[in-house]
Amino acid sequence: MATKTKISSIIAQTIQQQRNFFESGATRNIDFRIEQLTKFKKAIQDNEDNIYVALNADFKKSKFETFATEIGILYEEISCMLKNIKKWATPQLVSDTIANFPSKNYIYPDPYGVCLVIGAWNYPLQLTLAPIIGAMAAGNTCIIKPPRAALNTYHIIQKIIAETFNEEYIAVLDEHSDNTEMLTYRYDYIFFTGGVEIGKTIARAAAEFLTPTTLELGGKSPCVVDKNADIEVAARRVAWGKFLNGGQTCVAPDYLLLHEEVKEKFYKYFTKSVKDFYGNNPQDSADYPRIINDRHFDRLAALLKDGNIIVGGQTDHDTRYIAPTMIEIDSLEHPLMNDEIFGPILPVLLMNDMDEAISIIKQFEKPLAFYLFTNNYNTQQKFLNTIQFGGGCINDTVSHFVNDGLPFGGVGNSGVGAYHGKFSFDTFTHFKGVCHKVTWPDVPLRYPPYNGKLGIVKQVMK
Numbered sequence: 001m002a003t004k005t006k007i008s009s010i011i012a013q014t015i016q017q018q019r020n021f022f023e024s025g026a027t028r029n030i031d032f033r034i035e036q037l038t039k040f041k042k043a044i045q046d047n048e049d050n051i052y053v054a055l056n057a058d059f060k061k062s063k064f065e066t067f068a069t070e071i072g073i074l075y076e077e078i079s080c081m082l083k084n085i086k087k088w089a090t091p092q093l094v095s096d097t098i099a100n101f102p103s104k105n106y107i108y109p110d111p112y113g114v115c116l117v118i119g120a121w122n123y124p125l126q127l128t129l130a131p132i133i134g135a136m137a138a139g140n141t142c143i144i145k146p147p148r149a150a151l152n153t154y155h156i157i158q159k160i161i162a163e164t165f166n167e168e169y170i171a172v173l174d175e176h177s178d179n180t181e182m183l184t185y186r187y188d189y190i191f192f193t194g195g196v197e198i199g200k201t202i203a204r205a206a207a208e209f210l211t212p213t214t215l216e217l218g219g220k221s222p223c224v225v226d227k228n229a230d231i232e233v234a235a236r237r238v239a240w241g242k243f244l245n246g247g248q249t250c251v252a253p254d255y256l257l258l259h260e261e262v263k264e265k266f267y268k269y270f271t272k273s274v275k276d277f278y279g280n281n282p283q284d285s286a287d288y289p290r291i292i293n294d295r296h297f298d299r300l301a302a303l304l305k306d307g308n309i310i311v312g313g314q315t316d317h318d319t320r321y322i323a324p325t326m327i328e329i330d331s332l333e334h335p336l337m338n339d340e341i342f343g344p345i346l347p348v349l350l351m352n353d354m355d356e357a358i359s360i361i362k363q364f365e366k367p368l369a370f371y372l373f374t375n376n377y378n379t380q381q382k383f384l385n386t387i388q389f390g391g392g393c394i395n396d397t398v399s400h401f402v403n404d405g406l407p408f409g410g411v412g413n414s415g416v417g418a419y420h421g422k423f424s425f426d427t428f429t430h431f432k433g434v435c436h437k438v439t440w441p442d443v444p445l446r447y448p449p450y451n452g453k454l455g456i457v458k459q460v461m462k
Helices: 004-023 030-046 048-059 063-088 126-138 151-164 196-209 231-247 260-278 294-304 354-361 377-384 422-427 454-460
Strands: 092-094 103-111 114-118 141-145 170-172 189-193 213-216 222-225 255-259 308-311 325-328 345-351 369-373 391-394 429-437
Touching: 004 114, 004 141, 030 048, 030 063, 030 126, 030 151, 048 063, 048 151, 063 126, 063 231, 063 422, 114 126, 126 141, 126 189, 126 422, 151 170, 189 196, 196 213, 222 231, 222 354, 231 260, 231 345, 231 369, 255 260, 255 354, 260 308, 260 325, 260 345, 294 345, 345 354, 354 377, 369 377, 422 429
Parallel strands: 114 141, 114 189, 141 170, 189 213, 222 255, 222 369, 255 345, 325 345, 369 391
Antiparallel strands: 092 103, 103 429, 308 325
């Protein structure tokens, strides 16, 4: 194992190497960016089998779910960049103003430089590498810190990056590197995905150097089911979104606000959906993942002690199995409502009307995601114009995450900034505004003395 001192010097050396490479101008070349993104996609394709093995070892994750929620998203992100990069990286002409006439005015997309990208363990491949794609397309270099909790995936990321790129361009930090030490250095941009408390630590470290950041965090994302929703479809889609990746999804429905008039019908279809997805015993299903480690298993198992379990509730410490579970509770003081659950447990609170649901949601921080099931247009608009949230769906869950035309990110306590598609390119880009003036005519109006000129300026700038 490398010592802390040696690792620290390696981090500093890597930052300097990447800064030197960035200053060489190599990454500003659009053809270079296209070439590197193409190489990146090929490297992921060549390692698909290794990725399946790694994620199965970390989560017991199926090949289908690994491709749909990890690999496929990376392919789509790279394809989006390759299709649009020339257009996005070209300076954009904007209109002139009377005050600057005659002139030409442009917005120049400018890469930041050396970026630090810190991934999250719940989707350790996709959440680590998707931001890298945007950073590369924008012309930056990257230092990557994958999540240690998913160590098998950490190693496959190391393999892919080391075999594809020079460290002066893209580098993965050693798994033993110290996060606190890592944050003592200056980067040109920091992108972090993870929990709120660590996000605050990242923000404090970035503030020391006034480093711009994107913080993709989380929180308690609510799901509301109205009495006039298609209850069978709602139950199926809530169950899918909640139990995807074993419930370890930052945009999973964290709690359900269910109209009391349809509770029995919803419970019936929800229970049926779990059985349809995973069979009579989900522990035997090849499609149901496991909890990432013992610490998270113990935390989740402790939350099952109180409440009326509608479905699930079984646990197995040896295999870190927690059954897909729905549990009815009657108070916001229940332990399940204290923090983001981040596991396959869905607490249900019954309500009598939509105003009650809005009141409950507003008692929590602004969520990363929000889901509403209703066929009433006015109800949809009421929630959309009342509830602040990062992103979400009407009559579905989670699906907004995979649309690269939508920004993905939080608001307030659930995050700062957004990415995916064009928003990824923009996140890792500083847009320079430049006014190109001619030298003639040189209008004397702006120069002192100003006596008698105010009236003219008022007419021009009104």
